[in-house]
Amino acid sequence: MAKKLMKGSEAIGEAAIQAGCRFFFGYPITPQNEIPEYMSRRLPQEGGVFLQAESEVAAINMVYGAGGSGARVMTSSSSPGISLKQEGISYIACAEIPCLICNMMRVGPGLGGIQPAQGDYFQATKGGGHGDYHLVVLAPSTVQEAANMVMEGFDIADTYRIPVMLLGDGMIGQIMEPVEFADYKKRELPPKTWAATGWDDKTRERAVINSLYIEPEQMKVVSERLLKRYALIKERETQVELYNTEDADYIIAAYGTTARIAKSAINKARQMGIKVGLIRPKTVWPFPDEAFSKAADTAKAFITIEMSTGQMVEDVRLAVNGKKPVEFFGTLGGFVPSTEDILEQIIKLKEAHE
Numbered sequence: 001m002a003k004k005l006m007k008g009s010e011a012i013g014e015a016a017i018q019a020g021c022r023f024f025f026g027y028p029i030t031p032q033n034e035i036p037e038y039m040s041r042r043l044p045q046e047g048g049v050f051l052q053a054e055s056e057v058a059a060i061n062m063v064y065g066a067g068g069s070g071a072r073v074m075t076s077s078s079s080p081g082i083s084l085k086q087e088g089i090s091y092i093a094c095a096e097i098p099c100l101i102c103n104m105m106r107v108g109p110g111l112g113g114i115q116p117a118q119g120d121y122f123q124a125t126k127g128g129g130h131g132d133y134h135l136v137v138l139a140p141s142t143v144q145e146a147a148n149m150v151m152e153g154f155d156i157a158d159t160y161r162i163p164v165m166l167l168g169d170g171m172i173g174q175i176m177e178p179v180e181f182a183d184y185k186k187r188e189l190p191p192k193t194w195a196a197t198g199w200d201d202k203t204r205e206r207a208v209i210n211s212l213y214i215e216p217e218q219m220k221v222v223s224e225r226l227l228k229r230y231a232l233i234k235e236r237e238t239q240v241e242l243y244n245t246e247d248a249d250y251i252i253a254a255y256g257t258t259a260r261i262a263k264s265a266i267n268k269a270r271q272m273g274i275k276v277g278l279i280r281p282k283t284v285w286p287f288p289d290e291a292f293s294k295a296a297d298t299a300k301a302f303i304t305i306e307m308s309t310g311q312m313v314e315d316v317r318l319a320v321n322g323k324k325p326v327e328f329f330g331t332l333g334g335f336v337p338s339t340e341d342i343l344e345q346i347i348k349l350k351e352a353h354e
Contacts, residue, residue: 009034022048060088070195090129098157115334248277292319
């Protein structure tokens with residue numbers, strides 16, 4: 001298939017359809033409105049259902065219902081909208097329902113502004129709702145990668161019966177880049193014998209979708225089952241990109257939009273003779289602790305670059321575990337760091353730790 005110039009949000013919608021998503025429930029909020037707009041046009045053409053719910057709370061519970069029937073289902077929103085969905089996301093995680101949730105982050109806290117930011121990292125990776133649960137959180141840095149991760153995300157969700165979040169931002173959603181929807185190599189997926197699709201066949205166990213367990217013995221079993229699953233996901237699904245890290249004295253940690261800008265700064269720093277590399281988590285949960293721990297054996301210092309007051313930096317510091325200094329640089333208010341901003345931080349890092 002030939003490449004097509006597409007806005008990020010539209011590429012995300014098309015990738016979902018290519019992956020077999022036939023149900024979308026959402027509510028408008030900038031800067032991700034092009035996702036539901038695109039799905040409202042395309043899903044009916046594919047025999048699917050698009051529904052604009054009366055609220056974000058309603059939308060996520062519709063995802064719960066459709067997902068419980070075994071259908072591939074998706075919702076999308078941006079920061080405050082994702083906050084409203086958190087109770088439903090926790091219910092879905094406990095009920096072990098696969099689905100895809102897209103968050104195109106905007107600046108906050110509060111209602112904030114529509115500019116790109118990365119202030120939802122804690123919410124996405126630490127379980128933004130109540131209780132002990134995780135989402136698999138995929139963090140694309142290009143439009144092509146966003147499309148690929150949507151397709152992969154549905155398969156991960158079905159493999160482990162877990163909600164998957166695509167964590168982008170306003171820039172990823174709004175920029176236009178060439179995208180190719182190549183034939184995705186679909187995983188071998190387990191049958192959805194758990195799905196609630198009726199009980200015509202009385203020879204099989206009745207399917208019950210539930211997240212309410214009054215008896216502590218029952219809740220303990222569910223929590224332990226989820227805990228084992230999360231450990232398996234950490235082992236099998238952790239994804240990371242290493243860029244010029246082989247001989248790096250200094251390591252930048254960044255994800256998403258910030259990481260793609262960091263690469264340009266690294267290239268300029270290398271031309272200046274500064275050996276600097278990038279560790280980019282592609283899954284921010286599970287977090288690639290091992291990559292940082294290994295790099296800490298040879299690097300002199302780390303710096304985490306984020307469009308926030310500092311959130312992922314805490315995971316980087318835990319992974320480095322005190323072996324080397326970990327500094328931080330963040331941009332606020334919706335400002336995106338420039339190549340020059342990051343290059344300046346690289347020079348300061350070198351001067352402080354050479």
